[in-house]
Amino acid sequence: MGKDLKSGSGMGFFERYLTVWVLACMAVGVTIGVYLAGIPEFLSRFEYANVSIPVAILIWLMIYPMMLKVDFHSIKRVGQSPKGLILTWVTNWLIKPFSMYAIAYLFFMVLYRSFLPENTARQYLAGAVLLGAAPCTAMVFVWSHLTKGNPAYTLVQVATNDLIILVAFVPIVGLLLGISGISIPWMTLFLSVVLFVVVPLSAGWLSRVLISRKHGLDYFEHTFIPKFANVTVLGLLLTLIIIFSFQGRTIVENPLNIVLIAIPLILQTFLIFFIAYLWAKAWRLPHDVAAPAGMIGASNFFELAVAVAISVFGLSSGATIATVVGVLVEVPVMLTLVKIANATKHKFTS
Numbered sequence: 001m002g003k004d005l006k007s008g009s010g011m012g013f014f015e016r017y018l019t020v021w022v023l024a025c026m027a028v029g030v031t032i033g034v035y036l037a038g039i040p041e042f043l044s045r046f047e048y049a050n051v052s053i054p055v056a057i058l059i060w061l062m063i064y065p066m067m068l069k070v071d072f073h074s075i076k077r078v079g080q081s082p083k084g085l086i087l088t089w090v091t092n093w094l095i096k097p098f099s100m101y102a103i104a105y106l107f108f109m110v111l112y113r114s115f116l117p118e119n120t121a122r123q124y125l126a127g128a129v130l131l132g133a134a135p136c137t138a139m140v141f142v143w144s145h146l147t148k149g150n151p152a153y154t155l156v157q158v159a160t161n162d163l164i165i166l167v168a169f170v171p172i173v174g175l176l177l178g179i180s181g182i183s184i185p186w187m188t189l190f191l192s193v194v195l196f197v198v199v200p201l202s203a204g205w206l207s208r209v210l211i212s213r214k215h216g217l218d219y220f221e222h223t224f225i226p227k228f229a230n231v232t233v234l235g236l237l238l239t240l241i242i243i244f245s246f247q248g249r250t251i252v253e254n255p256l257n258i259v260l261i262a263i264p265l266i267l268q269t270f271l272i273f274f275i276a277y278l279w280a281k282a283w284r285l286p287h288d289v290a291a292p293a294g295m296i297g298a299s300n301f302f303e304l305a306v307a308v309a310i311s312v313f314g315l316s317s318g319a320t321i322a323t324v325v326g327v328l329v330e331v332p333v334m335l336t337l338v339k340i341a342n343a344t345k346h347k348f349t350s
Contacts, residue, residue: 018233018331025240026251026328032241033248040245044315052315055242059196059307061235065228066303067204069141072159084280084289088157091276091297092135093168100132100268101125101176107264115260120318122182124261127322129176130308131265133169136299137162140292143299143334147341149292157296162201165301169193173308185312192311196304236303236327243306243324246315261325269333273298277341287348291341299334302327 032039046053108121108128116124136143137158144154170189177184212220244251251258276297280290305323313319 021237022328025237026244029241029244030248030251032245055239055310058235058239062232062303063200064203065232067200068225070159070162071155083283084153084285084293087279088293096272096297097132097172100128103264103268104128112260123318124322125180126182127309127319130305130323131300131326133172134301134304136296137301139299140296143295144292146338147291150288153289154292165197188312192308196307247321261322262329265326266329266333269298273337287345300326
């Protein structure tokens with residue numbers, strides 16, 4: 001979901017209508033959960049260490065193609081746009097997780113107190129925390145392209161972000177869940193990062209090295225990677241059907257909860273975008289750096305958030321459904337921010 005961009009659009013057919021597919025998967029999954037309950041019961045047998053094996057396989061199908069696009073050689077250019085990278089790192093890791101926690105806590109634990117049981121509210125808060133601690137590493141290629149972002153800067157941004165995730169994700173999530181009074185299975189949390197970041201990232205890097213060495217970088221980037229163009233989205237959609245099949249009755253009984261979850265997630269997305277985007281303007285950064293800087297902070301590595309939520313809290317948890325709502329709102333909100341960035345390009349020096 002990144003470099004396989006259609007000329008002129010920047011987004012493939014599946015990506016452009018991702019929200020529609022998510023809604024369709026929600027309907028299919030809920031129908032299965034309500035009327036064919038034997039299917040999720042059967043799938044629940046295939047677990048190891050509380051991790052659903054079918055879902056784990058699908059998540060690897062989601063994440064591996066994205067990791068193929070990460071070029072660690074781009075880190076050599078880290079000094080070419082130091083202000084942009086500092087802005088990104090600070091926004092992603094020192095602001096975003098904590099602003100997400102604050103906004104989610106305000107809504108789920110205070111404003112929604114009369115609508116949600118406390119345990120449900122804490123589960124939704126946990127899902128929001130997972131989203132907030134996982135800044136985008138894949139779809140940002142699309143958002144950058146749509147805003148005519150600097151491709152070299154975007155590559156460095158993504159590569160460094162993936163490396164920071166390896167060391168910062170677990171401590172930040174552990175801290176925010178801990179102060180929320182949510183029990184933290186540290187080993188499961190750590191194992192999730194290994195399974196869903198370290199393993200696919202290593203596989204993507206190894207594939208890049210071996211295939212480029214044998215067939216050349218041009219073949220790797222323009223022939224091999226496009227073979228996986230729709231694998232990520234297909235893996236995501238099948239995962240969503242499974243998740244919603246486990247959540248079927250809960251959603252039918254509490255449909256308003258989807259809207260309640262979406263509101264703070266949307267507010268957070270706009271907040272983080274404008275923090276990074278206006279900061280970039282204040283620092284007199286060019287628009288082709290400011291736009292992707294705002295986009296990578298605003299969007300989420302929702303594949304990782306969903307994977308960790310399933311591993312740590314389970315398929316039928318409120319945390320998992322909260323991360324899935326993050327998927328639901330991501331594309332329409334980010335396309336709105338793309339329009340804002342493009343409409344304000346003239347306000348930047350270059």
